[in-house]
Amino acid sequence: MNGVIAGITYRALLGRRRVWLLVLLPAVLLALAVLLRVIGADGERATVELLRTFAIGVMLPLLGVIAGTGVIAPEIDDGTIVHLLSKPISRPVIAQTKFLVAASVVAAFATVPTFAAAYLLIGLEAGVASGFALAALVGGVAYAAVFMLLGVVTRHAVTIGIIYAVIWEGVVGNFVPGARRYSVQQWAQTVADQVSSSAFLTTDIGIGFAVSALVVVSVGAVLWAGRRLRSFSLTGDE
Amino acid sequence: MSESLPAPPPPAPAGVIHDIGYRHYDGPRLGRGHAAAALAVHSLRGVFGLGRTARAKIIPFVLFGIMMLPAVVSIAMMAILQERGVRYTEYAIVMQAIPAIFLASQSPYTVAPDLRFRVLPLYLSRPVTLWDYVGAKLAAMTAALFLLTAVPLTVLFVGELVVDMPGAVRTSEYLAGMAGALALSVLLAALGVAIASFTPRRGLGVAAVIAFYLLSTGVSTAVGRVLEQAGDFAAASWAWLISPFFLVDAAVQVGVFGMDGSGPGGYPEGVGVAAAIMIMVGLIALSVVALIARYRKAASR
Amino acid sequence: MNIELAQVSRWYGNVVAVNDVTMTIGPGVTGLLGPNGAGKSTLLHMMAGFLAPSGGTVTLDGTRIWRNHEVYRSIGLVPEREAVYGFLTGWQFVLSSARLHRLPDPEDAARKALALVEMEDAADRRIETYSKGMRQRMKVAAALVHEPRVLLLDEPFNGMDPRQRMHMMDLIRAMGTAGKTILFSSHILEEVERVAQHIEVLVAGRHAASGDFREIRRRMTDRPHLFRVRSSDDRRLAAALIADASSGAVSLTEAGLEVRAVDFRRFTWLLPRVARDAGVRVWQVSPADEDLESVFSYLINRSG
Known part of the structure; x- marks a missing residue:
């Protein structure tokens, strides 16, 4: 962790147009929660449905893509990363710092609104609010790590990230049972299921597998990103 | 021996412009329409990665390939099992993730580099006007999306003609599907290019367009489902229209052509059809206005 | 400190960007000269640790540069691309550089570096x-903030007006x-002529010349040149030419x-006159x- 790098990265991530997209997503979640409340569809079932499909299914991967790639891909794109890399700081430390920034942003923009949306609808009933908030936290951390790695590895990080999020997690993960074992969303939902006692939330992955997969993916992605940064090469423009 | 050589010639005049053969072009010029058309064709080629690096071709062509799969599978089913596969009008809706990703990944390409490198004044110093520029970009993206959605339909239709299934050929359904594909292409292109034009960064543009798609479908599904569970089917029928894919289905394929809907529930009827068409046209108009406003600002810098 | 390149090559797929270059860059100012696309940036990136050599070694006083972030304690790099954060002020940018180097007094170091490049007035924008x-x-200030013993600059004068250029040249000369x-x-x-006495010439990825600027220039012009001449009467022209000592x-x-x-100079002056006199x-x-001609014409044409 390096304070200077973290400071610059926070400013790059939150100081420009990117932040509006980061704000928009939780805002829509809260707006939906208010809408459900107003039309009186604020049962436990509707809450779980909203959090599962929207908070974890849509908002979380999008926040992950925007923040995860946002901490490093634009800098690689315009060459400013050289300012950080031409310093006597180990590259894995740079990767870890960038990851912490991305993870903290995703956590802040996902966890709090998720908890708030659930609380707005059903209070603390059946541990749904805390369960999904925890799921958003762990899932957000894993997404931040994976998408940061993508940002280091390829110039088309955002496109590949959304293809993964939409096709693999959205389509394949929801229809092909086998693929569910390899989906960040499903791992996060398993964590939510563990905390919450709600009958409307069922998952088919063991908690042990889900937790270890989350840890392995997050740690592995950050380590790999550090390794890739060690061999960062400046070449001509595309 | 240098003494025996003749003296150097007197110095030349202090300044002279040499004629080194540059020529003016005095021939006929094709004019504004051709310039705009050239820009549109160039942008369309660029969307598919033609004239760009090999890497730029991968994503559009892979997406195009995936989009073709149901058509190929359906033709095989017709030929081998004598069974009809996917319907023409539901094709783009079943496969909606692909046009959405295509839109997100490629529409920033059409606008972001020009904004980032501030070359807009160069375009506008030609006979091309702001409207031509925006029109060319929109036309390129629309054509690209139409190719993506209409080519599989047409291949499927040709397949159906060739296989010679028992029963009538579904020509009217094919035509409704084509009309739906065209309306969808115009709507998505307008929205996608308008959203992408607000940032000169390609990555952020991609994220913003896909966020628009996921938010609209996510909100549509979440609200629609909850309303149906609450038993309010009339309200739910309106909620589906939040998704651009269901909006076009409701407005064109169901509304104008009277086909069966392909959404998760029923669409509003009667006045609802007119409203769906109005919403669709309104969204397109709004996007174009936003684009023009955006470029007025960008061109003035 | 010395940067040593030993039989360094770098290729991208089938394209060879740098071909078997061996050179030592020692104290003082060295100019790396070559036309666009000669491989200058590739070579410089390898010296700066931003590119792995495909063959050979690049070392700084014996320690490997590639994948060794400790070298940046001694190296300052001014990249060609605009590697600056637009949302920071100049002061924040240079100060961040000082902090990233973990200097004991970063504010003081940043102030000194800004003064060196005369950017104090604009520092808060x-x-x-x-x-x-x-x-x-500003990039130069950020690269100088830790007073590196080695400074690598990629096309440093690009985009500068003549006054800024003169100032930067003076600065580089003084540091050398x-x-x-x-x-x-x-x-x-x-x-290159104004700043560096010592030059390394790179042409098409190959190390074409090395040494004192004036010496290379003299050698380029004064070496024997082989010309092929076709004329209306080769025999008569040959007789006329052989009479002069320059042929x-x-x-x-x-x-x-x-x-x-x-x-060379005399010959090019002589040939048309001899031909005219001989009819x-x-x-x-x-x-x-x-082969050498490309280097040569490059040097005398005085442009890329």
């Missing part, structure tokens, strides 16, 4: 409001005199005359030793 030359100077190892790349001869040897071949010119029409004069 955001970098995105700067002109290209100002950004360039102070014993720092400075390498800068350029494709413009005048820049070392003249031989008559099927393809025309081959003339070895000992004194011979010259159709073609072409250099027969093409």
Whole structure:
């Protein structure tokens, strides 16, 4: 962790147009929660449905893509990363710092609104609010790590990230049972299921597998990103 | 021996412009329409990665390939099992993730580099006007999306003609599907290019367009489902229209052509059809206005 | 400190960007000269640890540069691209550099570096409001903040106005005199001529020349040149040419005359006059030793 790098990265991530997209997503979640409340569809079932499909299914991967790639891909794109890399700081430390920034942003923009949306609808009933908030936290951390790695590895990080999020997690993960074992969303939902006692939330992955997969993916992605940064090469423009 | 050589010639005049053969072009010029058309064709080629690096071709062509799969599978089913596969009008809706990703990944390409490198004044110093520029970009993206959605339909239709299934050929359904594909292409292109034009960064543009798609479908599904569970089917029928894919289905394929809907529930009827068409046209108009406003600002810098 | 390159090559797929280069960059100012696309940036990136050599080694006083972030304690790098954060002020940018180097007094170091490039007045403005030359100077300040003993600059004078250019040249010269190892790349001869005594010439990825600037220039012009001349009467022209001392040897071949010119300037001056006096029409004069010619014409044309 390096304070200077973290400071610059926070400013790059939150100081420009990117932040509006980061704000928009939780805002829509809260707006939906208010809408459900107003039309009186604020049962436990509707809450779980909203959090599962929207908070974890849509908002979380999008926040992950925007923040995860946002901490490093634009800098690689315009060459400013050289300012950080031409310093006597180990590259894995740079990767870890960038990851912490991305993870903290995703956590802040996902966890709090998720908890708030659930609380707005059903209070603390059946541990749904805390369960999904925890799921958003762990899932957000894993997404931040994976998408940061993508940002280091390829110039088309955002496109590949959304293809993964939409096709693999959205389509394949929801229809092909086998693929569910390899989906960040499903791992996060398993964590939510563990905390919450709600009958409307069922998952088919063991908690042990889900937790270890989350840890392995997050740690592995950050380590790999550090390794890739060690061999960062400046070449001509595309 | 240098003494025996003749003296150097007197110095030349202090300044002279040499004629080194540059020529003016005095021939006929094709004019504004051709310039705009050239820009549109160039942008369309660029969307598919033609004239760009090999890497730029991968994503559009892979997406195009995936989009073709149901058509190929359906033709095989017709030929081998004598069974009809996917319907023409539901094709783009079943496969909606692909046009959405295509839109997100490629529409920033059409606008972001020009904004980032501030070359807009160069375009506008030609006979091309702001409207031509925006029109060319929109036309390129629309054509690209139409190719993506209409080519599989047409291949499927040709397949159906060739296989010679028992029963009538579904020509009217094919035509409704084509009309739906065209309306969808115009709507998505307008929205996608308008959203992408607000940032000169390609990555952020991609994220913003896909966020628009996921938010609209996510909100549509979440609200629609909850309303149906609450038993309010009339309200739910309106909620589906939040998704651009269901909006076009409701407005064109169901509304104008009277086909069966392909959404998760029923669409509003009667006045609802007119409203769906109005919403669709309104969204397109709004996007174009936003684009023009955006470029007025960008061109003035 | 010395940067040593031993048989360094770098290729991208089938394209060889740098071909078997061996050189040592020592204290003082060295100019890396070559036309656009000669491989200057590739070579400089390898020296800066931003590219792995495909073959050979690049070391700084014996320690490997690639994948060794400790070298940046001694190396300052000014990249060619505008690697600056537009949303920071100049002061914040240079200060961040000092902090990233973990200097004991970063504010003081940043102030000194800004003074060196004369950017104190604009230091509180955001970098995105700067002109290209100002950004360039800010990059130099950020690279100098830890007083590196080695400074690598990629096309440092690009985008600067003449006054800024003069100032930057003075700065580089002064640092070279102070014993720092400075390498800068350029494709413009005048820049190199004014700043560096020692030059390394790179042409098409190969190390074409190395040493004192004036010496190389003299060698390029004064070496014997082989010309192939075709004319209306080769025999008569040969007789007229051999009479002058600047033509070392003249031989008559099927393809025309081959003339070895000992004194290049004199020969080029002489040939048209001799031909005119002898009443011979010259159709073609072409250099027969093409390979060195590219270096040569590059140097005398004084442009990329």
